[in-house]
Amino acid sequence: MSEYIDVPILVAGSGPAGLATALALSGDGRRVLLAGPPPSVQDRRTTALMRPALAFLDQLGLGDQVRAVAAPLSVMRIVDMTGRLIRSPAVTFRAAEIGEEFFGLNIPNADLNGALAEAVRRRENIAWHECMVGEWMPHADHVEVHLADGTIVRARLAVAADGRDSPGRTAAGISIRHRRLPQSALVFNFAHGRHHGFTSTEFHTEHGPCTQVPLPGGFRSSLVWVTRPAHADELATLDDEALSLRLEERQQSFLGKVTVEPGRQVFPLSSALPSRFAARRIALVGEAAHVFPPITAQGLNLSLRDVKELTDITHAHPDDPGAPAVLQRYDARRRPDILARSNAVNLVNASLISSALPAQFARSAGLGLLGRAPGLRGFFMREGMHPGSGFAALVPAFARRT
Numbered sequence: 001m002s003e004y005i006d007v008p009i010l011v012a013g014s015g016p017a018g019l020a021t022a023l024a025l026s027g028d029g030r031r032v033l034l035a036g037p038p039p040s041v042q043d044r045r046t047t048a049l050m051r052p053a054l055a056f057l058d059q060l061g062l063g064d065q066v067r068a069v070a071a072p073l074s075v076m077r078i079v080d081m082t083g084r085l086i087r088s089p090a091v092t093f094r095a096a097e098i099g100e101e102f103f104g105l106n107i108p109n110a111d112l113n114g115a116l117a118e119a120v121r122r123r124e125n126i127a128w129h130e131c132m133v134g135e136w137m138p139h140a141d142h143v144e145v146h147l148a149d150g151t152i153v154r155a156r157l158a159v160a161a162d163g164r165d166s167p168g169r170t171a172a173g174i175s176i177r178h179r180r181l182p183q184s185a186l187v188f189n190f191a192h193g194r195h196h197g198f199t200s201t202e203f204h205t206e207h208g209p210c211t212q213v214p215l216p217g218g219f220r221s222s223l224v225w226v227t228r229p230a231h232a233d234e235l236a237t238l239d240d241e242a243l244s245l246r247l248e249e250r251q252q253s254f255l256g257k258v259t260v261e262p263g264r265q266v267f268p269l270s271s272a273l274p275s276r277f278a279a280r281r282i283a284l285v286g287e288a289a290h291v292f293p294p295i296t297a298q299g300l301n302l303s304l305r306d307v308k309e310l311t312d313i314t315h316a317h318p319d320d321p322g323a324p325a326v327l328q329r330y331d332a333r334r335r336p337d338i339l340a341r342s343n344a345v346n347l348v349n350a351s352l353i354s355s356a357l358p359a360q361f362a363r364s365a366g367l368g369l370l371g372r373a374p375g376l377r378g379f380f381m382r383e384g385m386h387p388g389s390g391f392a393a394l395v396p397a398f399a400r401r402t
């Protein structure tokens, strides 16, 4: 016989966005039911989280745990290796230029997801059903879902944190603009002979960036190599020695001898943007709400801002956190940030892979200007870390309003 559970809030999906949502929304003592499988411990990716996202992890009580396994990102460098007719000068961004010790931290996904999952399990007012949501039925005053373990859940608010193909988004009747990109990301970690100096270097190629991001200790880094799908597949099947050589060649040996570590993952890339971010008592967070290529490390940073906004808005409406007016507010508050970030990342990616001369010229001129103008560089560094803070530094009146 099925068990029926009534809760104020259901969270579907147990990736980093879903786990963070369950923790944040249960922070005021409300009962939350989380549905989704335990996070994979096989994920070898790392995630660069900027300072606002780290401050949010502090609020969730995970800051110290995450800092202990992370490497600071103090310098970011872009090197043009496109071989295009119009190329850009190398640009270096230093956190010290805007008075910061580092932009953010690079954290292994397995550690981040492990810390989030552990905190969820410790929280008494979260019931975690480690199974999929099988069926969604939104109604005027609640959402009913059927879980694969036979439980039937009724919630005032349902949060779809169920990833890029989000069944929760479909149930909410929200349409999506989706584009498959001619790129895949090959991901692995590697050791190197020279110290990375807590610098992340992006080598821009005609098919996407090949980005090294520092890991703790100085002599290990993670790599996200965005390239043509066939090239990513070919690289992924090379033996360790051959792949080490190919990477060293790509990076012009700037980190000395490279030794790749076991474990490679290939992610086909796409971009997707829903027409709305909430409807029919279902709010979208994380990749259910935005998908774009892993360039400039924005995805999970943006997701944690979704979670923070949803938490602030629903805590102000404890009686009915899924009421239409509450979700309209969430939609309106998230729209500018999500659209701005998605468009910016897609534009950078398009300017990289486009062979059209105007796109090459615009990219080269933009990066050239960034390299030469410290004020403009400072603006972009602040905006990259914390949306609105670049404007706030330029126009003090803006700072007072935000």
Ligand SMILES: Cc1cc2nc3c(=O)[nH]c(=O)nc-3n(C[C@H](O)[C@H](O)[C@H](O)COP(=O)(O)OP(=O)(O)OC[C@H]3O[C@@H](n4cnc5c(N)ncnc54)[C@H](O)[C@@H]3O)c2cc1C
Pocket: 012, 013, 014, 015, 016, 017, 018, 035, 036, 037, 039, 045, 046, 047, 048, 049, 131, 132, 133, 134, 161, 162, 163, 164, 167, 185, 187, 224, 267, 285, 286, 287, 288, 294, 297, 298, 299, 300, 301, 302, 303
């Ligand atoms: C190569 C790469 C590098 C990246 N690097 C960075 C970075 O440096 N910085 C950054 O900010 N972002 C980065 N990102 C983006 C970041 O990884 C994603 O934004 C983030 O993982 C999305 O998390 P999520 O929880 O929304 O989705 P997911 O991690 O996809 O989680 C979705 C969860 O929902 C579950 N699910 C699906 N269907 C159901 C169902 N019916 N019922 C219940 N559960 C369901 C799935 O099992 C899964 O656990 C990177 C992405 C890639 C691909």
